[in-house]
Amino acid sequence: MIESVSNIQVRYAETDMMGIVYHANYLPWLEIGRTELLRENGLPYKEIEARGVMLPVLEVNVKYKRPAKYDDTVSIHTRISEKPFLKIKIDYELKRGDELLATATTLHAFMNSKGVPVKPPTFFKEALAKHY
Amino acid sequence: MIESVSNIQVRYAETDMMGIVYHANYLPWLEIGRTELLRENGLPYKEIEARGVMLPVLEVNVKYKRPAKYDDTVSIHTRISEKPFLKIKIDYELKRGDELLATATTLHAFMNSKGVPVKPPTFFKEALAKHY
Amino acid sequence: MIESVSNIQVRYAETDMMGIVYHANYLPWLEIGRTELLRENGLPYKEIEARGVMLPVLEVNVKYKRPAKYDDTVSIHTRISEKPFLKIKIDYELKRGDELLATATTLHAFMNSKGVPVKPPTFFKEALAKHY
Amino acid sequence: MIESVSNIQVRYAETDMMGIVYHANYLPWLEIGRTELLRENGLPYKEIEARGVMLPVLEVNVKYKRPAKYDDTVSIHTRISEKPFLKIKIDYELKRGDELLATATTLHAFMNSKGVPVKPPTFFKEALAKHY
Numbered sequence: 001m002i003e004s005v006s007n008i009q010v011r012y013a014e015t016d017m018m019g020i021v022y023h024a025n026y027l028p029w030l031e032i033g034r035t036e037l038l039r040e041n042g043l044p045y046k047e048i049e050a051r052g053v054m055l056p057v058l059e060v061n062v063k064y065k066r067p068a069k070y071d072d073t074v075s076i077h078t079r080i081s082e083k084p085f086l087k088i089k090i091d092y093e094l095k096r097g098d099e100l101l102a103t104a105t106t107l108h109a110f111m112n113s114k115g116v117p118v119k120p121p122t123f124f125k126e127a128l129a130k131h132y
Numbered sequence: 133m134i135e136s137v138s139n140i141q142v143r144y145a146e147t148d149m150m151g152i153v154y155h156a157n158y159l160p161w162l163e164i165g166r167t168e169l170l171r172e173n174g175l176p177y178k179e180i181e182a183r184g185v186m187l188p189v190l191e192v193n194v195k196y197k198r199p200a201k202y203d204d205t206v207s208i209h210t211r212i213s214e215k216p217f218l219k220i221k222i223d224y225e226l227k228r229g230d231e232l233l234a235t236a237t238t239l240h241a242f243m244n245s246k247g248v249p250v251k252p253p254t255f256f257k258e259a260l261a262k263h264y
Numbered sequence: 265m266i267e268s269v270s271n272i273q274v275r276y277a278e279t280d281m282m283g284i285v286y287h288a289n290y291l292p293w294l295e296i297g298r299t300e301l302l303r304e305n306g307l308p309y310k311e312i313e314a315r316g317v318m319l320p321v322l323e324v325n326v327k328y329k330r331p332a333k334y335d336d337t338v339s340i341h342t343r344i345s346e347k348p349f350l351k352i353k354i355d356y357e358l359k360r361g362d363e364l365l366a367t368a369t370t371l372h373a374f375m376n377s378k379g380v381p382v383k384p385p386t387f388f389k390e391a392l393a394k395h396y
Numbered sequence: 397m398i399e400s401v402s403n404i405q406v407r408y409a410e411t412d413m414m415g416i417v418y419h420a421n422y423l424p425w426l427e428i429g430r431t432e433l434l435r436e437n438g439l440p441y442k443e444i445e446a447r448g449v450m451l452p453v454l455e456v457n458v459k460y461k462r463p464a465k466y467d468d469t470v471s472i473h474t475r476i477s478e479k480p481f482l483k484i485k486i487d488y489e490l491k492r493g494d495e496l497l498a499t500a501t502t503l504h505a506f507m508n509s510k511g512v513p514v515k516p517p518t519f520f521k522e523a524l525a526k527h528y
Binding site: 018020023024025027028054056057058059060061062063064067115 | 156196
């Protein structure tokens with residue numbers, strides 16, 4: 001299992017007229033969580049793409065529990081529980097202090113620069129291997 | 133069952149450096165789909181909020197099949213299959229011509245302006261009643 | 265002089281907790297205005313980029329007069345007054361009915377796919393030539 | 397003169413298909429810069445709004461010099477040079493290391509919660525008074 005925690009501070013631009021964070025704006029936070037997790041394991045996403053591998057999102061699921069608000073500090077708890085095979089599944093918990101704001105899951109494929117699905121590249125598997 | 137079809141044209145602002153639409157940017161399209169469905173049934177969302185009722189998103193699920201691209205015309209097929217009780221479940225298909233780009237589901241609660249969950253208001257149920 | 269009018273309907277996603285459209289969200293509307301103007305003159309922006317020419321934004325200026333609100337229909341009045349030479353200057357008026365919401369100007373360069381500034385290509389100049 | 401420096405890291409969501417940051421996405425960074433400047437001077441923007449005062453954007457001007465890219469660390473140098481009277485003018489420089497990416501200016505009014513322009517409130521003037 002691989003875990004990581006990142007923090008973001010809610011931007012005014014991320015709110016809507018309901019006075020809370022617009023629900024779509026949680027998705028870039030998930031991306032911050034997973035890129036930090038990968039970076040901490042020697043896999044900066046910029047380098048992954050530079051090596052010709054992309055990780056497009058196949059599925060996203062978010063359950064909203066409590067609204068995030070302007071200027072909140074939100075911690076993004078990111079976890080990869082299963083060894084990636086053809087796809088990679090990532091779980092998230094978004095919290096304000098101890099309070100759970102949302103849970104989420106994303107599913108990703110490995111794809112080359114021509115858009116063709118590929119197996120996880122060796123450098124990717126090796127970087128994560130110590131955790132399994 | 134209630135159905136509606138809306139169309140959007142992909143904006144440059146909605147793309148990312150992968151050359152396709154950034155996955156979070158599908159969520160505002162879903163909102164366009166459901167607000168059009170409600171409007172066609174006599175329920176402009178602006179009036180729903182003016183009557184003190186909000187429909188916050190509790191859950192969102194998206195399955196991405198094929199990438200939407202800049203300048204594509206995307207049709208949003210929106211459907212409410214089940215009579216809303218405490219929650220309202222909405223299904224979506226996003227298409228480019230006959231090609232399925234994504235499927236999605238959102239789940240909403242009814243909430244008053246103080247953030248307290250409420251039952252679907254009478255005016256809301258009556259507007260949709262003819263379909264059930 | 266070349267003119268064009270486009271219309272957009274304000275999305276919930278474009279509002280902020282002040283209850284009005286977040287100021288940054290006017291900029292994609294300007295882009296809709298200028299791409300429609302170019303399209304109406306035989307220059308779909310997608311084809312311009314396909315021919316290896318990009319029109320990056322060098323400057324943007326917006327004066328906000330009255331707030332746009334959720335569900336408003338906003339008309340984007342776009343105008344190219346001066347024949348493009350090395351740069352292209354575009355003016356905009358955003359209106360809700362007769363009411364002026366904002367005025368704006370953008371300045372663009374012509375750039376090839378390597379990021380090098382170039383002169384306006386012949387196909388571009390010819391498409392607009394009838395207006396000068 | 398009042399100055400402040402903030403840092404942001406470019407999000408994937410902020411890029412577009414040109415491979416660089418979409419120009420509209422610089423505007424929320426300016427907001428981060430000015431809210432940090434105000435916070436450092438005892439004026440968290442959330443508290444300003446809680447006291448019934450808003451600072452809507454009247455004008456924004458951005459000059460783009462070099463493109464910001466995914467994962468860049470961008471420093472936002474924010475400055476208030478003139479004592480606010482009825483309006484407040486804020487200047488910005490966006491840098492990647494020593495490299496200037498963009499300069500910008502925003503102009504703001506003071507407005508009460510009913511949308512009526514007001515003078516800068518006393519608590520606001522006092523918080524900044526030591527700098528003039």
